[in-house]
Amino acid sequence: MNIFITGASGFVGGAAARRLIAAGHVVKAMSRSQRGDATIRALGAVPVRCSLNDVIAEHLAGCATVIHAAAFVEPWGEPDAWDKVNVGGTQRMLLAARRAGVQRFIHIGTEAALVLGQDLIDADESYPLAFGSPYPYCRTKALAEQAVKDANDTRGDFTTIVLRPRFIWGPGDQTLLPIILKTAAAGKWVWINGGRAQTSTTYIDNLVDAIELALTRGSPGQAYFILDEGTRSLREMIEAMAASAQVRLPGMSIPYGLAAVVAWLCEALWRGLSLKGEPPLTRHAAMVMARSCTLRGDKARADLGYVPRVSVAQGLQALAASGQCRKA
Numbered sequence: 657m658n659i660f661i662t663g664a665s666g667f668v669g670g671a672a673a674r675r676l677i678a679a680g681h682v683v684k685a686m687s688r689s690q691r692g693d694a695t696i697r698a699l700g701a702v703p704v705r706c707s708l709n710d711v712i713a714e715h716l717a718g719c720a721t722v723i724h725a726a727a728f729v730e731p732w733g734e735p736d737a738w739d740k741v742n743v744g745g746t747q748r749m750l751l752a753a754r755r756a757g758v759q760r761f762i763h764i765g766t767e768a769a770l771v772l773g774q775d776l777i778d779a780d781e782s783y784p785l786a787f788g789s790p791y792p793y794c795r796t797k798a799l800a801e802q803a804v805k806d807a808n809d810t811r812g813d814f815t816t817i818v819l820r821p822r823f824i825w826g827p828g829d830q831t832l833l834p835i836i837l838k839t840a841a842a843g844k845w846v847w848i849n850g851g852r853a854q855t856s857t858t859y860i861d862n863l864v865d866a867i868e869l870a871l872t873r874g875s876p877g878q879a880y881f882i883l884d885e886g887t888r889s890l891r892e893m894i895e896a897m898a899a900s901a902q903v904r905l906p907g908m909s910i911p912y913g914l915a916a917v918v919a920w921l922c923e924a925l926w927r928g929l930s931l932k933g934e935p936p937l938t939r940h941a942a943m944v945m946a947r948s949c950t951l952r953g954d955k956a957r958a959d960l961g962y963v964p965r966v967s968v969a970q971g972l973q974a975l976a977a978s979g980q981c982r983k984a
Contacts, residue, residue, distance in 0.1 A: 657871065660719040660758070662686045662708065662749065663726035665695045667830050668764055668821075668863060672723055673699045675864045684719060686711065686726065708745030713755035721760040721871060722753045727800075729793065729831065731941055732926070732934035742796035743803070750807045754814055761804065762870045765818045765879060767856075767951060769798040773943050775853075780952040781820075781879050791940045801879065808877030817870045818879035819863070822951055825897060826860035826971055827978035833897055840903055844936070847909035848945040851891025856951045857884045859971040862964045869960040880956040884971070885964050887950045893968075900976035912946035 659676055663669030664685035673683050677700040685696045687703035696703040706715045708726060716722065728741035746763070753761050770776060771794045772786045785798040801818050808816040825832055839845045866882040874880065898905050919942040922935035956962040966974075 657721060658682045658684070658719045659721045659723060659871075660684045660686070660704070660716050660753075661701070661723045661725060663724075663764075664699065664701060665692050666725065667828050667860065668824060669723070669725035670695075670699060671828060671860050671864050672725065672867050673701050675868065677701060679868070684716075686715075708741055708748060711748055711752045713752050716752055716756035716758055719756065719758055721762065722749065722758050723762045723764070723867060724749050724804075725764040727764070727797070730934075731938050735792075738792040738796040742793070743799045746800040747803050750803060750816075754807070754812075759813055759815065760871070761807065761814070761816045762867060763801065763804040763816065763818045764867075765801045765804075765820045766797050767820050767822045767881065767949060768794045769801050769820070770794075771943075771947075771949075773947070775948045776950065777854075777948060778950055778952060781881060781955050791943065793940060805877050805879070810876050815876045817874045817876070819866055819870060819882050820879055820951075821858035821863045821866075821882045822949060823855055823857040823893070824860060824863060825857060825893075825975075827975055828860060833901070833975075836894060836898055836905075837901055837903060840898065840905055845905050845908075847891060847907070848915045848942060849912050850909045851889060851894065851945070853890045853946055854887050854948040854950050855890050855893060856881075856887050856949060857893060857968065858882055859884050859964070859966050859968065861966050861971075865965055866956065866960060866962050869962055873960045875959050878955075878959065880960060880962070881951045881953050882956055882962060883951055883953040883964065884966075884968050886968070888968070890945060896968075896972050897975065900972055912942065915942040915946065918942075 661669050664673045683701040684704050685701045687693050688707045693703040704715050728738050770783050772789050787798050789795040804816045919937045919939045926935045
C-alpha cells in the first residue's frame with residue numbers, strides 16, 4: 657500500500673513510518689526542510705517537500721491512505737498558532753486527499769478534544785467534543801476532529817477514522833519525558849495536588865498497532881480511544897518514567913487553585929510584555945496535571961480488534977533499555 661504521513665519527523669509519525677515500511681508498505685512523508693528530508697530518508701521513507709500551509713493533491717499522488725499525525729502541540733505560541741496548524745492544516749490535508757483520490761484518512765486525534773477543564777472519568781467515545789474549550793490546543797483538536805468526521809464519504813470512497821491516544825509515551829518521545837527530565841534537572845519540578853489525578857496512557861508501540869489495524873478496519877467516520885491496560889495516577893506513571901532515567905523526582909506539591917493563579921499570571925505577563933520563550937507554567941499544563949482522565953477502550957477492541965500488546969511494565973523496561981533517557 658502507498659501511504660502518505662504527516663508528522664513523520666515527530667514521535668508518532670516516525671514510529672508509524674518505521675513500522676509500516678518494515679511491513680512492506682511504500683511510505684511518502686511531508687517534509688518542510690532539508691533537515692526533514694534527511695530524517696525521513698533515514699526512516700526509509702520518501703520525503704515530499706510541502707507543508708500543511710501549501711499541501712495540494714499532487715503531493716499525495718498515488719497514495720491510497722493518509723496518516724495525519726502532524727499537529728501544533730507546543731505549550732506556548734502565537735495566539736493563532738493552534739488554529740493555523742490543527743484546524744487549517746487538517747482541512748487542507750483533507751481537501752488535498754480528496755482531490756488526490758485517497759481512499760482512507762487516519763487522523764491522530766487526542767482525548768484533549770473533549771476537555772473544557774473537567775475531570776474525565778471512565779469516558780467513552782460518546783462524550784461530546786469541546787468546541788468551546790478555553791484551552792487552544794483542546795479547542796482546535798476538537799474542531800480538527802469534527803472536520804475529519806464531516807469529510808467521511810462512504811459513497812464517494814473516502815473513509816475517515818480518528819484514533820485518540822492519551823498520554824503517549826515510550827522510546828523516541830520528543831516532548832513529555834524530555835520536559836520531565838529538564839524540569840527536574842533545573843530543580844523546578846513540582847506536583848499539583850500531589851499528582852493524585854488518575855490517567856489512562858498510550859504506549860507508542862500500542863498506538864502504532866492501532867494505526868496498522870486502522871488501515872483496513874474501523875467504522876467510517878468514527879473515533880476510537882487507543883489505550884494501555886488499566887489506569888494509574890499521574891504521579892505513579894511520571895515517577896516510573898523518570899526512574900527509567902535513574903532520576904528521582906522531588907515530592908513538593910502545590911494545590912491546583914494556586915497553580916491556576918500562577919499560570920494565569922505567567923501567561924498575562926508573557927503576552928502583555930511580549931516576553932521571549934514560554935512561561936514556566938501555562939493554564940493548560942496546570943489543568944492537565946490536576947484533572948483525572950480515565951477512558952474506555954471497548955469500542956477499539958470491538959471495531960478494530962485492538963488489544964494493548966505491550967504492558968506498562970514492559971514499556972518502562974523498553975524505555976530504560978532504549979538509552980533515550982541518558983540522551984534527554
